[in-house]
Amino acid sequence: MRITGLMDNSVSFLIGGEAGQGITRSGSLLGKALMRGGFHVFGANDYPSVIRGSHNFYVLRVSDEEIWSQGDSVDLLLALNKETILLHEDELTQGGGIVYDEQVELGEEELERDDIVLFPFPLTAAVEEMGGIAIMRNTVALGAALGLVGYDKEIMKGVIADTFAGRDRIIEMNRQAIYKGHAHAREPYDESYPCRLEPSDENPGRILPTGNDAVALGAISAGCKLYAAYPMTPASPVLHYLAAKDEEAGMAVVQTESEISAVNMVVGASYAGIRAMTATSGGGFCLMTEALGLAGMTETPLVLMVVQRPGPSTGLATYTSQGDLLFAIHASQGEFPRVIVAPGDVEECFYLTMEAFNLAERFQVQSLILTDKYLIESHKSTEPFDSERVAIDRGDLRIMEKWREEEEYRRYKFSGSGVSPRILPGTRGATVLANSNEHTDYGYTTSESEKTVAMVDKRFRKQEALREEVEGMDPVKTYGDADAQVTLVGWGSTKGPALEALKMLGREGVKARFVQVVYLEPFPSRAVGEALEGVGRRILVEANRTAQLGKLIKLHNGLAFEHVFLKYDGRPFNPGEIYAKAREALG
């Protein structure tokens, strides 16, 4: 594959229009078409909490190398309405183009830029010609975009055929729409847009999931058998996906009456012996905190994804944030070990979800997967997920017909690691008692002093074992130059923009590094300490107001940051702004 005609090796498309016009869908179709031609793509959407009408957009960035983020500017704007033009004009690169419906009346005086190219297309006319519905204007625009960059329309046709498999009329209509857009781009505008995207001969076989898709697939691969959740933006897509695939996934999927119900279902299911999971955001997580503690006390494995969005309270329901880290670490009364893992891209969403299930069962603790709207709703092209890379490890779960040990079964039997054998309720010759009260090794309620201390210490032995485990499993990843002049430090979805910023710095000969803290609890202070030793200027990059990872590093490693870049408007970081901060820090 090859990109030519532009300043760098990436092209950004922005598709914008009204809510309800299928903007994200269109963007991902375009992404797939380009991915199949060998390109790497990344797509992020932006929409307010509105069903129809308001402005939505999707940015698709394409490159010949792995790509991790939307860019800082737009090369080609596909404007499904006039508002999109006016709102995004200033993001266009010099020489950038705007594809829009020729029916839109756009006086020259309405535009501020004169260094861009306008491509009025007969979007509506084309759809009317075909007898199609209004939303198909998107597809015409996609065709047009492909035409302008000289891309093979047949690949897009293939994507459409696969996406709508079985619905022949829809396929045919969309094909026509693509062709029309494409033809029109070749015809009047041939070569008038300088950029060219040439596909490879062979499709390298990548996939284009969102973080939500990856988490859902990770849960399936991990053998999750019950998924219970209450609708909550931006976590709902996992529920939708799994509800649609329950048979293939071998999962029972329940839309519950509330988050309280969802998490208590997970506890019940896990107690009964199956892997189970829930996901939510913000207020929903608040409602789950009580049962999180129930799981902690009963040592019931639990996997819970918290998708962060800007709070407090309802906040900005459809935007992104990293504001819940410390809440997640401390949620629920009392003290008990837990895992907090924060994937930074779709691949990590998949593999770390599998690991989260393993850790939860091995240590009989609660794994919280901390993501955010940006990570979880963005598409990224990636190698197909390989479930075999993470072996299922259920820890000391003894699935047996009959309890054959000499001594009576004790759910909380003391052990060196603090972990006790689990069996399935229903095992003959034994009964399983899990208790939210402080309890004896049999699970019976106690409030005696010594027994309490013994059981608290047992739980904390698990934490120590877990800490060692986590330190040993790559809890901190580093990217870039070992002898860096500047080091970016972050977690979760900042990974993408930070890696892109590294590229930008690298292009200018600046030695730069990115340190990604993947496991945040138990906090891997050893690994963090090593990663942050002698690394030049350190810049903390977080999408919150109070530098929460910074506090953890201060607390556990005694390290403070002179340079801190915090963003809390709900928008993801752009690579360029991180780059600029790094430049600034270097002085």
Added chain:
Amino acid sequence: MRITGLMDNSVSFLIGGEAGQGITRSGSLLGKALMRGGFHVFGANDYPSVIRGSHNFYVLRVSDEEIWSQGDSVDLLLALNKETILLHEDELTQGGGIVYDEQVELGEEELERDDIVLFPFPLTAAVEEMGGIAIMRNTVALGAALGLVGYDKEIMKGVIADTFAGRDRIIEMNRQAIYKGHAHAREPYDESYPCRLEPSDENPGRILPTGNDAVALGAISAGCKLYAAYPMTPASPVLHYLAAKDEEAGMAVVQTESEISAVNMVVGASYAGIRAMTATSGGGFCLMTEALGLAGMTETPLVLMVVQRPGPSTGLATYTSQGDLLFAIHASQGEFPRVIVAPGDVEECFYLTMEAFNLAERFQVQSLILTDKYLIESHKSTEPFDSERVAIDRGDLRIMEKWREEEEYRRYKFSGSGVSPRILPGTRGATVLANSNEHTDYGYTTSESEKTVAMVDKRFRKQEALREEVEGMDPVKTYGDADAQVTLVGWGSTKGPALEALKMLGREGVKARFVQVVYLEPFPSRAVGEALEGVGRRILVEANRTAQLGKLIKLHNGLAFEHVFLKYDGRPFNPGEIYAKAREALG
């Protein structure tokens, strides 16, 4: 008043028996009788989560100087059943006595100690003689105790008359019971117990509230008009007290259907313009976290007491803990300013509750009062509360008939301090819009980037103002020697045992200090820093497993503790064990 005949100037009584025998009530009656004679008293109870039958006890300690804690040993054991003798025998001081029912068969071989005095009393017989009910054996035992220490029985008679005012028969029966016990103690045992408690001529007029009483009275004094709560040990007594006094208190008191309902009622009431409060513990607080954020986002003042008990989950429902500090600081999604204040004794419970209301209204934030079972259920004699010491300050709340300003009312009007004027809904010429979504200054929903940042920053300006305010209001208290060899550091109810430990160290000529962090959020790092400068060996004392205050001090002041004394069996600290740790630290 005068104490004679013992090694030190304090006497400890332990009253023990079965749940349902009114142990705590008896203990506090005894406490009152001694308090009225000029003594200082402190009483703490210990009971499992059981209504009838299991072992309960109450320790009452008496001294001629201010006293802050139960002691390390028991001087006189009032055993209402045999179990009490066997369970507490080893806590008796040398020469200590056991008062018990002569009907209890107690073989000498059953006792391990031979350095104690037995006082079998005809408890049951006395009650039967009077035709009283079994529970009155307690009162006979109280009379006996007073008799043994030569205390004036008329004072106890007065306490009983006041306590049961209007119920003449009960008063008379109890009087008889006291007299009988007292007489029997004088008769066969005259002088056989060495200790004497002589009352002053004049009652110095102290009161004997629990922490719960003090918080409830603080809320009344602060003008709290709605108290909404769901039953939750150990917070329920506030609800009971206020439900009984609603008319006098001028308060609407609502037992809600859940903690979720309670906290949302507080938000509604506070929005409407009255001071409102709720209280809970553990799991109940979990359920309140979502609405805590609602209050944060809508800038609605709220006062919420969290009474800590050992978790996780149901844990030890009737015991004590300091395990929820970090949870309280970080509870609810997103980031917003809040107040966390932790009183250390009944006086502080009263005055800091009043302050909590003021801060909540002045900064339009949420004040969490963090207490624990030990603090909140223990009695301590103290000077009568003086509501005038804390002036009501409602901040910028404009109670007016009609909005007369030129510009339209804006609930979230921007200001230097971040605080916007509040008015009552119902004010003519204006409407008040509070919104859990991110919002404009008018309160209308927004998700625009700049508007979001402006509103987040507004809320954080309040935090800065609040931080300054808190630093200026004695957020850290110090006790003992300025040039200490050893300094104890703690918060909340550790204050009592720590101050007692200081006394013990002082008696041995050790210069010691106690640093009490009263406000924990915004964290008063300036004041903490000053208090911890050059203070000898520092020992952190906390009733939890993970040293939560220690983490805050590490984070905010960069100070670590070499000596850490953590207790997490649900029992309060004894002065002696803190003393021993201090000794150990000194080497």
Added chain:
Amino acid sequence: MTTMQDLATPVVNTWCPGCGNFGLLMAVKRAIIQLGLNREEVVAVAGIGCHGKVIDYIKTNGLHVIHGRVLPAATAVKIANPELTVLGFAGDGDAYNIGIGHLPHAARRNIDLTYIVHDNLVYGLTTGQTSPTSKRGYRSKTTPRGSFEFGVNPLTQALSADASFVARGYAGDMHHLTEIFKQAIAHEGFALVDVLQPCVAWNRVNTYDFYKERVYKLEEEGHDPSDLDEAYRRAGEWGDRIPIGVLYMAEREEYTNSFPTLAEGPLVKQSIEGIDISKLLREFH
């Protein structure tokens, strides 16, 4: 006299064109105007969902709470100041899933407020999931094979919880709905008005056409709202015929009347300066 203009806000409405919420909101505004209420004395408490946006579109006092918690918040507004007219706005998910635990309690307290449920039989704002009032078989993203749970019947739930006013309205009949709202607001006690509100974006079953063919007015069939048994019977109807109007109405002691403290006037008007606790302290001496 309050006018439509008085009740308008500058906020751009983002409900889908054709959404039943437009008719519902208009009926609310008309009821306020026709009852002669000032916008300052009305408090609208709203949950989270498309319905919750009312708060941005009506110029009364407003409290936009969290999902499912309209009732406790609204109850306390009324306790704090019974002089205010309190309207609660909730969605079917909001009111009958996550928030259903508050319904029987508000009903048995008989707190004087009007609880308006925008019942579109679907989750609107979160993009069309099955709701508790969705009928068995309803297909959505969360129940692609069709829901296999029976729908909650809000009317029988409210009746069995002793609600003193239970009605159903239809957003497609604004005039009729206005009359129901007026009665509900005038009713002294807890009033549930479940409003059939077509969601044009997601619910392809319960459309305007669907309702047009089915709804009938209770008062036109001589329904006696004091007859509880009959109310139950009508509440159970959902098929060819769907009743709208006031199902049930009874007089019962209103909640705020029972608080002794409220006898002295609204709590918001009671002074909190110089409170004397010396009498209360006596028992601690």
Added chain:
Amino acid sequence: MTTMQDLATPVVNTWCPGCGNFGLLMAVKRAIIQLGLNREEVVAVAGIGCHGKVIDYIKTNGLHVIHGRVLPAATAVKIANPELTVLGFAGDGDAYNIGIGHLPHAARRNIDLTYIVHDNLVYGLTTGQTSPTSKRGYRSKTTPRGSFEFGVNPLTQALSADASFVARGYAGDMHHLTEIFKQAIAHEGFALVDVLQPCVAWNRVNTYDFYKERVYKLEEEGHDPSDLDEAYRRAGEWGDRIPIGVLYMAEREEYTNSFPTLAEGPLVKQSIEGIDISKLLREFH
């Protein structure tokens, strides 16, 4: 054959002497024995309150959850392994105050479990506060002047939520209660058994004497449990006469039968090794 001995635990019972919970628990054990169930195949899920202590006193599998959440946890135990017999134990506070939001949903799902509510019309463990089933006028620490809220009627709530089995038992009549439990456990679907359980420590109104004079057995009066209207009528009785027995019973599709994944046997028995997602990945290519 399971024996009483098999179901005994070594834990010292801390219920108050005379508490109705003794009779209730004995009836549960007898029902288990008489139905020929093994202790290993029974899971008792309990809430928080005096009732919750059952978990310490019965040697079956046990899951002691948090206050009010018996239903979701128990539902999921059943989904995970429908071969287990799931019994839920809740208190009136647990079930009808904080937890009432789960009741209509468990009922409409018709999940096969027996939900036993220890209805002592009071909060036992937290020392005697008013409960949602406490009647208007009930005096307690939280309502010293007498409660001014009407009590929740659990039976009509369950009926109006489409519960397929609704019964009331009385802890003072262990034999009768045993029979009800047996029917409830045998019923395939959601069964609510509200058990009148005297609390000798706190409730001085609803005592054994109180009930002895009032309870009558539905079956003795020829009540037809398939008659919903009649069930409603009987459910409303609370005065000189209080009905016990099975109020209502209907056959309806049970919840776990509707999950396609469960057709292949209990989820706990399905292997989770080597799951192949390649087919699922196709759509992402």
